[in-house]
Amino acid sequence: MTQRPLVEIRNLKKHFKVGGGFLGRNPKYLRAVDGVDLTIQRGETLGLVGESGCGKSTLARTLIRLYNPSSGEMKFDGEEIATLDQKELMPFRKRMQMIFQDPYASLNGRMTVKDLIAEPLEIAGVGDEKSRTARVHELLEIVGLNKDHATRFAHEFSGGQRQRIGIARAIALNPELVICDEPISALDVSIQAQVVNMLEDLQKKFGLTYLFITHDLSMVRHISDRIGVMYLGKIVELADNDELYENPKHPYTRALLSSIPIADPVEARKREMEEMQGEIPSPIDMPSGCRFRTRCPLATELCAAQEPKLKELTDGHFAACHYAEP
């Protein structure tokens, strides 16, 4: 791949200040994203998985500059966007959009569907009233609704239909990158597949690049080309989707994969009843060395003393573990 990646993230950090002493002395920091390197190629779907609190949503929100990064570099289509101010960011905002988890909370109930979908067009100053209305109708068709829905309010729709409205809004400006933050978690099982199929169709049709964040480990395998596994603000493993599932190198990935409930009772009961010990530590007081060592079956003194680097073990397969072997 000689093509320039759409997104290049280098040593990105996002720390939140939490409390601190008198007059803000000795402040503590929640290290939500703590040194992430990541590239996203144009047209691919990069899945990002991890437990709640691992920093996957913060990473996405920092990338789209809803949060300002604490340090590090973020290049979008070759241009540095980590340090741009709001005005300089405007041209980039059009090119990256986000689909949120909760289609009930993310759509303003007092706006009609037409206003909701036209809002990004208005903000970006695209077209006039007439052409925007035509675009809204077109977008409604694209996401499997119809133009009669345009005058209705979001609360009149089911969860699956609302998520379609959210998607129409996200693609209104023909973005290149769409960040999907748990886009199907709030939906019923029978509706999830409808939305995933639609996202795949849109990707083909418009050449979209997806950053797909989820805790649903079976859906992420289906939709992603590559998958990154996050733990306490760091990427601990990154590989092509099948490679990751068939050949996981990091003990955390292995534990995560073996925790997935399998929708097949025979298969589910055949496997060993293993469970991962303990719970995710606080991102305020992180363990020394490897962040996973407090729950890791392989942990040694080395892991407490030294933080493992994310290294490439085989072609395109990265893991951050002292004991991971190719």
Add this chain to the structure above:
Amino acid sequence: MSTQPLLEVRGLTTSFFTSRGEVQAVRGVNFDVLAGEIVGIVGESGSGKSITCMSILRLLKSNGRVVQGHAKFEGANLLELSEHEMRKLRGDDIAMIFQDPMTSLNPTLTVGEQIIETIITHRGSSRKAARQRVVELFELVKIPEAASRLSSYPHEFSGGMRQRVMIAMALSCDPKLLIADEPTTALDVTIQRQILLLLKEIQSRLGMAIILITHDLGVIAEVADRILVMYGGMVMETGEVNTIFAAPTHPYTQGLLASVPKLRTANKERLRPIPGSPPDMLRPPIGCPFAPRCVHAMEICVEQVPPTFDMADQELHQTKCWLHHPDAPKNSEDAA
């Protein structure tokens, strides 16, 4: 094992009376729970799975009412007990845990205090004995440093630990039936696995029956012995878990199983979703609730609610679908 089921539910029908009209949440649900088995109830939001259990426990909101049917627990109809008798039964013979433990725990009392209180109320134990019992229960549910965690408040626990506290509380009076409503839905997958394994282990040690309500087919496949598949307030299909997953006979069950990606195989093939969306229970379809989304729907499906047919392959395997009527055209099954 005696032949009488621990819980026998027949014709259970529950409605909510709202300003917009009658919401028919549960419509003629039948099932049994035998002593010591795990029965999974799976369904999407609005399918009536939670309301079924809330009806049995008599914990419906004030605008909800059981319109018809009975729920016999060890022979006594729960729906006819006095409020006093019911309160004695809840938390004693029948215990429950919910999705969000934080809303079920009193935030102003230590967790130890809350469980000690339950034990004293239900069992009349001395304080000291009750306290000892709570320590044992905390050890049973694997809360580290059990004795010292008694004096912690609910907010000092993580989500997974809080659910362990809830389980300990539910077990405090040796229930014969534990109703668990989405107990792992709010938890991360690694913690979910810990809690599911814990529930299974406790079930096999203490021998109680469990009703596990969930929307997650994976969770059901992992732990349930028998399952009920609910849709539109009705039981669409019921049977042993292996039978239902290997050879589902109801188009809804088939559709549900087909719409989740298979984890173990490398697949980029397209998902097969169920078209349409779930029914509005203010105006449920006249016939089969699934008919508007069903690829096999016939004329009769739209007009009449199907009866429940016994399947030949397995005892207790039943399907509520016109396709299994003896006179139904057989070829329509092929497509599934």
